Amino acid sequence: MGEQLRYFLTEIKEKIEEQLPRHIDKLAAPQTLKEAMVYSLNAGGKRVRPALVLATLKSFGKPVDDGFDVACAIEMIHTYSLIHDDLPAMDDDDLRRGKPTNHKVFGEALAILAGDALFTYSFELIATMQGVSAEKKLLLVQEIAKASGPEGMVGGQVADMEGENQSLSIDELMYIHEHKTGDLLSASIISGAIIAGATSNDLINLKMFAKELGLMFQIKDDILDVEGDAETIGKPIGSDDGNNKSTYPNLLGLDGAKAKLNEHKDKAREHLAKVNMDQQLLLALTNYVAERDH
Template sequence: MTALKLEEFTVKYKELVENKLDELVQSLDAPETVKEAMAYSLKAGGKRIRPVLLFATLNAFRKDPKIGLEAAAALEMIHTYSLIHDDLPSMDNDDLRRGKPTNHKVFGEAAAILAGDGLLTYSFEVLADTKGVSAEKILRIVSLLAKSAGPEGMVGGQAADMEGENKSLSVEELEYIHKNKTGRLLAFSVMAAAILAEAAEQQIQLLEEYAFHIGLAFQIQDDILDVEGTEEKIGKPVGSDQNKLKSTYPSLLTLDGAKDKLQNHLEKSKAALAASDLDTGLLVEIADMIASRDH
């Protein structure tokens, strides 16, 4: 397999998963409004970090990344549904997402809720219909995605995040929120690929450690960008966390302390990769990109 730099790899596999997502939504025998609302948020842009991470992990095992296409599409559907629901007036009440009007601003709250529900449920249908993968592997991946996205994962993290508003949280409480709200789906990217690649148990543990640290690094950088970023780059108002009186890494540790914490997680993620005996060049690049991104 020809080695690609992360930028080339991302362009190639981002296009692959986006084409797959479009094909899957257009193939639905469903009301056009629901399909349009689902497609609107799926096409809203974004870096597609989670699918690219899944493909890059398969690449680390020298497997054809395309064997993870259905899992990557399902993962992006779950992530997108969560954004639609997060933006609703009853939750974060955001008007902009990636510089565009949020789903409920375009289609109304009821259609936005249904679009999110549609993406959530369709993701498991897509996974279950994966061709060329054993039923045992599909079952493990379905179970892992349900746990990563559910009350012990993303949903639980979101609930804790909402309950933490207008409160002064400890660093440990903040870490719990982000490990679940953001980190679990990033970890799924890596773990699903490891299952598809038939990884050894030690490799799975090291990849899980890598995913844990980049998940927290991702959120710390998000918090830093809420202080130092620009609305043009991040696609939403700067300082929104502060305005909502939310605890963040900079508010608890100072901006410099948050940057030190970010660097610490970055170093630990790379140490886990170094011990894995895999071709981890792309995964190292992803860790660096997460820690240095400006949007």
């Protein structure tokens, strides 16, 4: 991992984790609601989406400070989606990153509302942030709402639920990942580019790059799940398999999945090469996604 990439995945992470609870603390809202919101924001994670926002901004030669509010907003949306996914009616998970899930601590009703509140506040944060023009803020709302909604993350989640215990085609599996996780990853990159004032041509190429990167991320997760060391990735090996879930290695075999990963990596690099920016950082990220061991 390059030095600059390490900076984005470590130091930026710390800064984001400092800022996230501060946004909530200052709200005039019931204390228990704020506690439930902050609890899940503080629950850790790699903070990949904020890193993508800021790395893209940096790659366009702009100061990363301009992107922290949007980075926090997108992490709030990711957190809301995890709180709702974990609910008894959905995945019914008791633990998330080794800590009790939101509804185990605060009860189902407050967990639903904490998710709703995080999501709503994220749009308020974007729409009211300083130093970015109205036009850019509106583009951010458009991009992020589309990525999170029925045609994006929520649609992907519904398709995932409906696909459970069914054998899916590769296209169906790609649809699920593209929308359930890919669209918000892509929106993170595009958000950085919007703040940086990228041209519409650059936005188009970055969107194609981001789509490949999102698929790479998921295929690599599936591969790690099969061959990874249980201690390294922190969950029982083959846990998705036990769920009778369609995965890339299940559909294509392990070698087939690895070939697929490389295919998407080549395409990602191709699209990235067309963007008028310093490509080094996102290139390092692309390699990291393909080669990481956890």
